[in-house]
Amino acid sequence: MTEREEVVLLARSWIGTPYRHQGSCSQAGADCLGLIRGIWRSLYGSEPEAPGSYSADWAETGHDEALWQAALRHLVPLGPDEPFRAGQVLLFRMRPRAVAKHVGLLSARAPLRFIHAYSGHGVVENTLSSPWRARLVARFDFPDVR
Numbered sequence: 001m002t003e004r005e006e007v008v009l010l011a012r013s014w015i016g017t018p019y020r021h022q023g024s025c026s027q028a029g030a031d032c033l034g035l036i037r038g039i040w041r042s043l044y045g046s047e048p049e050a051p052g053s054y055s056a057d058w059a060e061t062g063h064d065e066a067l068w069q070a071a072l073r074h075l076v077p078l079g080p081d082e083p084f085r086a087g088q089v090l091l092f093r094m095r096p097r098a099v100a101k102h103v104g105l106l107s108a109r110a111p112l113r114f115i116h117a118y119s120g121h122g123v124v125e126n127t128l129s130s131p132w133r134a135r136l137v138a139r140f141d142f143p144d145v146r
Contacts, residue, residue, distance in 0.1 A: 003145045004087035010042050011035070011105045011115040017123040022054065032103045032117045036089060039105065043142060048074045067091065068100045068138060075140035087145055090114055091138040100137050
């Protein structure tokens with residue numbers, strides 16, 4: 001099994017976890033960032049930084065790309081020509097001209113699928129459909145995952 005497959009298995013073990021704002025505990029509660037934080041802890045032990053407190057509408061106003069900047073500090077950015085590969089972290093802009101505020105993990109390539117957490121649904125695996133693809137603004141790899 002490759003490291004990428006292990007990352008996807010880790011993410012899939014979170015499926016069914018209820019949505020909990022600021023949560024990052026498998027089967028107890030997680031938001032989208034909490035899912036990625038939990039995968040990070042499984043891979044590396046402790047988290048590289050605490051995200052601090054944030055409100056549910058934290059990025060509805062303003063232009064601070066806090067989530068994108070944090071991803072750039074700790075993950076490996078991928079260019080737009082890089083192929084989609086399972087285990088990549090996906091960053092989404094939920095509205096045009098709004099800051100990027102949603103993350104997920106690419107779980108399959110054919111068809112493209114991703115695992116993410118969102119209010120009212122918890123942690124789920126969905127197809128990376130055209131509406132989701134239109135919101136995708138950046139992709140990253142976890143450090144040292146091949």
